[in-house]
């Protein structure tokens with residue numbers, strides 16, 4: 001049989017969509033049809049809601065459904081992080097229980113990885129899970145947890161063995177967020193949004209069946225999640241323009257509006273390079289040489305980053321293992337955000353300190369200026385990306401580490417003499 005090509009897949013999706021689309025269904029019922037058809041994630045196995053197609057078929061299916069004005073899979077940590085991790089590493093029981101309601105958006109997820117003392121050094125985390133019969137009892141504190149305030153479930157990494165070495169004592173769980181031992185406290189950011197939280201875990205309960213992988217596999221499974229995080233980071237919030245699209249569209253529009261409350265500042269954190277030319281005209285600075293240089297520099301960086309990301313996507317869709325493009329792409333986004341911040345600051349002058357001003361988009365420029373630092377932190381800081389490139393691509397010596405090869409419970413004692 002000839003191998004499928006993009007046009008062929010797009011035709012099949014169109015044909016299915018035109019026959020299946022029913023705007024009077026509720027959103028979850030429509031997505032259940034989508035999941036059942038295998039077009040929600042066609043790259044997955046046909047045993048688990050897919051069609052055994054290459055990775056690029058996911059993108060083709062999503063864009064084809066959107067081009068017909070239809071509704072695809074939900075945004076957020078559920079589809080982006082939890083579902084692919086459960087698909088890759090979960091037991092059949094977990095796949096059967098969680099994949100479908102995650103793909104339909106009936107279950108909302110958050111990521112409970114970072115801690116006050118463990119962000120870049122994630123494997124140093126201290127939240128602890130202790131086995132108690134068929135359950136694990138979890139105690140500790142997580143932080144910077146996006147959308148935890150409306151999540152039903154969490155992907156959680158916790159330490160289950162303090163006698164094992166740092167990376168070997170971690171396990172990965174799917175935890176119910178709606179239980180008494182989970183307290184979520186929103187954090188107010190300097191851009192006035194509040195998209196992430198602190199999460200305090202006090203005797204929270206996770207059934208043993210909700211462990212992904214085996215005890216001690218937590219680091220391996222978490223690395224898989226982090227690889228998916230880079231892949232899904234850029235999905236845009238959809239706009240539904242149809243005035244009377246029916247119940248599915250109404251519910252999808254409400255879902256996108258709710259989602260936007262958390263992520264509305266994400267374009268600003270990327271620097272809003274798309275606004276720079278317009279801002280240059282608005283502020284009458286088209287003849288200012290400094291402005292022209294700064295705006296042109298951002299445009300050039302943006303274009304070369306796009307080409308790098310096309311290369312990364314092409315390699316991924318051909319099934320090649322991730323190379324340096326992920327870290328380079330992540331760093332490029334940070335550099336563009338910083339250069340864009342500088343250009344917006346030059347264009348705005350003192351107005352950049354105000355949340356409103358004489359020009360349309362003044363408020364957005366002000367938000368860009370205080371939001372771009374997050375681009376250099378989220379999903380692995382710039383310094384960590386430099387380390388990854390240095391060690392994995394350039395072959396430089398590994399960072400010195402004082403905490404390897406010893407039980408994690410003894411880490412730190414050699415310095416303090418405890």
Ligand SMILES: Cc1cc2nc3c(=O)[nH]c(=O)nc-3n(C[C@H](O)[C@H](O)[C@H](O)COP(=O)(O)OP(=O)(O)OC[C@H]3O[C@@H](n4cnc5c(N)ncnc54)[C@H](O)[C@@H]3O)c2cc1C
Pocket residue numbers: 110111112113114115116117118119120121143144145146147196374375377378379380381382383384387399
């Ligand atoms: C917008 C946003 C959303 C987020 N969402 C989530 C989420 O949903 N769930 C979640 O669990 N976490 C989330 N995070 C947390 C994020 O993963 C961490 O902030 C990140 O990993 C950095 O960790 P940290 O903040 O503890 O900084 P630290 O690790 O303490 O780093 C502080 C500084 O030291 C530098 N540094 C640290 N180690 C090294 C080293 N070895 N070499 C050189 N420099 C180093 C860093 O680059 C940084 O400049 C989010 C963060 C942001 C900004």
